[in-house]
Amino acid sequence: MTRRYIQRARAEAAQQTRRQILDAARAAVLTGNRLEFSVGEIAEDAGVARSTIYSVFGSRAGLLSALADDTLQRAGLAEVIAAYGREDASEALEGSLRASCRMYAAEHPVFARLLVLARIDPEAAEPLSRSERDRATGMAHLAARLAVQRRLRAGVSVEHAVDVLSLLTSFWSFDELFSGRGLDADASSDVLLEIARSIVLPAGDPLERRPAGA
Numbered sequence: 201m202t203r204r205y206i207q208r209a210r211a212e213a214a215q216q217t218r219r220q221i222l223d224a225a226r227a228a229v230l231t232g233n234r235l236e237f238s239v240g241e242i243a244e245d246a247g248v249a250r251s252t253i254y255s256v257f258g259s260r261a262g263l264l265s266a267l268a269d270d271t272l273q274r275a276g277l278a279e280v281i282a283a284y285g286r287e288d289a290s291e292a293l294e295g296s297l298r299a300s301c302r303m304y305a306a307e308h309p310v311f312a313r314l315l316v317l318a319r320i321d322p323e324a325a326e327p328l329s330r331s332e333r334d335r336a337t338g339m340a341h342l343a344a345r346l347a348v349q350r351r352l353r354a355g356v357s358v359e360h361a362v363d364v365l366s367l368l369t370s371f372w373s374f375d376e377l378f379s380g381r382g383l384d385a386d387a388s389s390d391v392l393l394e395i396a397r398s399i400v401l402p403a404g405d406p407l408e409r410r411p412a413g414a
Contacts, residue, residue: 218256218266220246225267229313236321239263261323268314268328275307284338289345293396296342297369298389304374305385311371312379339365346400353402361400368392 224246228237239260243250257263280303283295304311318328343361346352352361367373369392377388 214256217246217248217252221248221253221256221263222267222270225263226271226310229267229317230309259323261326264314264321264323265326265330268331271307271310271314272303272331275311276303279303284342289342289349290351290401292345293342293365293400294393296338297393297396298386300369301374301378301385301389301392304371305378305388308375308378312375315371335369336362336366339369343400351401353400356400364396364399368396 221242224242225237227245228242231237239253240250242263243253246253253263257266276299280296280299283299284292286292286295314328340358340362343352343358343365346361347358352358373392374388377383377391378385381388383391
């Protein structure tokens with residue numbers, strides 16, 4: 201009993217330490233307009249030693265990867281995946297795109313900073329590149345599902361559908377509407393879905409006929 205209690209207490213302490221470090225990293229990413237921060241700075245803000253960060257995450261790159269994954273989970277990645285898994289490909293398209301817009305909106309400043317950071321910091325690029333590769337794979341599978349279920353507009357190839365869906369589900373397409381046009385997450389998804397309907401789905405598709413926001 202005592203041993204199990206000690207093990208549980210250690211596990212809880214380790215989780216708390218991990219949370220403190222991730223929260224400090226998130227704050228560092230959002231601080232001011234700068235895009236550089238060190239492990240030492242994050243350790244100081246988290247109230248831990250630099251060696252603790254390396255022990256928990258392995259490296260600065262590992263910390264950034266964990267921060268990207270944590271941001272995705274906090275923002276609602278599970279809802280995106282659940283919607284994507286719907287059997288009807290048209291419904292999967294609508295549901296996952298709407299869920300993606302809500303996810304991007306939930307942690308918009310962090311996503312924006314991490315994506316900009318990835319352009320100048322090789323250590324920040326890999327976790328986000330991995331996420332983008334996963335999204336690209338997902339859009340390829342979704343386009344193939346649409347084709348199998350005969351939900352692609354006449355003359356639209358699977359390859360072209362992948363190109364369109366990859367563009368419409370990207371953070372920067374959402375950001376253009378959310379930040380650039382001042383639309384909220386639902387209004388942004390309405391616009392993106394209207395484009396998807398007009399280019400990818402066949403005329404007369406139940407989703408194509410559905411009013412925006414319905």
